[in-house]
Amino acid sequence: MRAGAAEQQPTDALTAARVGTADGGSIGADVPGCLDCGACCFSKASDFVKVSGYDYSRLGNRAASLVTWRGNRAFMRLEDGHCAALVIDTQSGQFRCKIYDKRPEACRALARGSGECAAEREAKGDRPPVALRLAREEAEPTASES
Numbered sequence: 001m002r003a004g005a006a007e008q009q010p011t012d013a014l015t016a017a018r019v020g021t022a023d024g025g026s027i028g029a030d031v032p033g034c035l036d037c038g039a040c041c042f043s044k045a046s047d048f049v050k051v052s053g054y055d056y057s058r059l060g061n062r063a064a065s066l067v068t069w070r071g072n073r074a075f076m077r078l079e080d081g082h083c084a085a086l087v088i089d090t091q092s093g094q095f096r097c098k099i100y101d102k103r104p105e106a107c108r109a110l111a112r113g114s115g116e117c118a119a120e121r122e123a124k125g126d127r128p129p130v131a132l133r134l135a136r137e138e139a140e141p142t143a144s145e146s
């Protein structure tokens with residue numbers, strides 16, 4: 001989710017920020033809210049979400065823990081198959097970006113409801129629900145612990 005998903009903003013603000021597609025059209029009812037989707041923040045590719053020098057500077061003191069390097073090129077670090085900045089909220093079931101205001105340009109450029117958004121959901125839409133289920137299982141005390 002790059003331009004799109006995982007915002008820290010309240011759902012209302014997120015919805016307001018996504019009222020149109022990149023070409024100014026309206027978003028179909030079949031497109032989920034980014035907080036309920038999160039698909040584009042998942043990846044298995046080591047070059048997922050390029051981090052430019054400007055992006056790195058904007059991340060400030062969070063850059064060192066969230067960015068990984070391949071030679072002299074920087075990318076968002078992956079963790080458990082998704083961007084390390086993605087927070088899976090087991091209570092609400094939502095997917096939030098903990099650096100939303102400081103997210104890289106690549107994330108800002110992916111507009112909810114765009115063709116790229118549809119491709120991300122088609123390719124990876126099955127991953128967020130699985131990750132949420134696993135996170136909830138991990139968060140719940142086992143029978144022997146309760």
Ligand code: SF4
Pocket residue numbers: 001002003004005006031032033034035037038039040041110111112113117118120121
């Ligand atoms: S794939 Fe689309 S709807 Fe899903 S989080 Fe990304 S931008 Fe939002």
Ligand code: SF4
Pocket residue numbers: 001002003004005006040041049076083084085086087096097098099100103104107
């Ligand atoms: S920084 Fe990571 S969690 Fe945030 S929008 Fe980009 S890919 Fe998603």
